[in-house]
Amino acid sequence: MSSALIRHQAELRACRHCPDMHAPPVLGEPVKSRIILIGQAPGDKEPQLQKPFAWTAGKTLFKWFDQIGLDEEAFRQQVYIAAVCRCFPGKNPKGGDRVPNPDEIAACRVWLDRELALNQPELLLPVGKLAISQFIQVDKLVDVIGQQHRLLINGREIDLIPLPHPSGASTWHRKEPGTSLLQQALTLINQHPAWQALT
Numbered sequence: 311m312s313s314a315l316i317r318h319q320a321e322l323r324a325c326r327h328c329p330d331m332h333a334p335p336v337l338g339e340p341v342k343s344r345i346i347l348i349g350q351a352p353g354d355k356e357p358q359l360q361k362p363f364a365w366t367a368g369k370t371l372f373k374w375f376d377q378i379g380l381d382e383e384a385f386r387q388q389v390y391i392a393a394v395c396r397c398f399p400g401k402n403p404k405g406g407d408r409v410p411n412p413d414e415i416a417a418c419r420v421w422l423d424r425e426l427a428l429n430q431p432e433l434l435l436p437v438g439k440l441a442i443s444q445f446i447q448v449d450k451l452v453d454v455i456g457q458q459h460r461l462l463i464n465g466r467e468i469d470l471i472p473l474p475h476p477s478g479a480s481t482w483h484r485k486e487p488g489t490s491l492l493q494q495a496l497t498l499i500n501q502h503p504a505w506q507a508l509t
């Protein structure tokens with residue numbers, strides 16, 4: 311636990327900036343970590359459960375990390391979990407959850423930038439196209455998943471290994487080439503020094 315991250319999260323938990331978002335913000339553990347995982351936004355179950363990836367998408371996501379040696383509890387205790395937006399955006403009338411709009415994404419980026427500064431990570435794991443596109447250009451997932459990318463953020467070089475979204479609504483990772491590219495991404499994560507340093 312980091313006292314700076316505990317203070318940061320207390321402020322973030324009180325944020326009500328976006329009128330169309332459903333409070334409260336959903337936060338992970340205030341662990342200082344060399345790795346930050348960045349999701350899209352919580353679903354409708356997470357605000358009550360008060361932890362990110364607490365429902366079906368999380369089950370799939372944590373199975374992936376289990377394959378490379380870290381179970382869900384160990385992951386939550388050692389990897390900082392952030393998101394593009396921290397509040398549940400509400401349902402899309404056409405199905406699924408509403409995608410956060412550019413104003414909401416920009417407003418919530420302030421919190422993520424602060425977490426990047428506080429954690430000084432060496433590895434970012436953005437999950438799904440919206441999260442990936444906050445850092446690198448992404449047209450198709452096949453062009454970016456299964457590769458390690460190098461970013462320069464605030465003068466520091468940071469590696470980025472993108473992952474597909476584990477939601478049940480997405481079939482991308484269940485059929486080729488998604489299945490193989492996901493495995494390549496997990497292999498890269500497993501080989502990364504920041505992952506190897508986890509216990």
Ligand code: SF4
Pocket residue numbers: 322325326327328331335395396397414417418
């Ligand atoms: S989405 Fe982010 S910026 Fe908007 S109210 Fe929630 S925590 Fe605040």
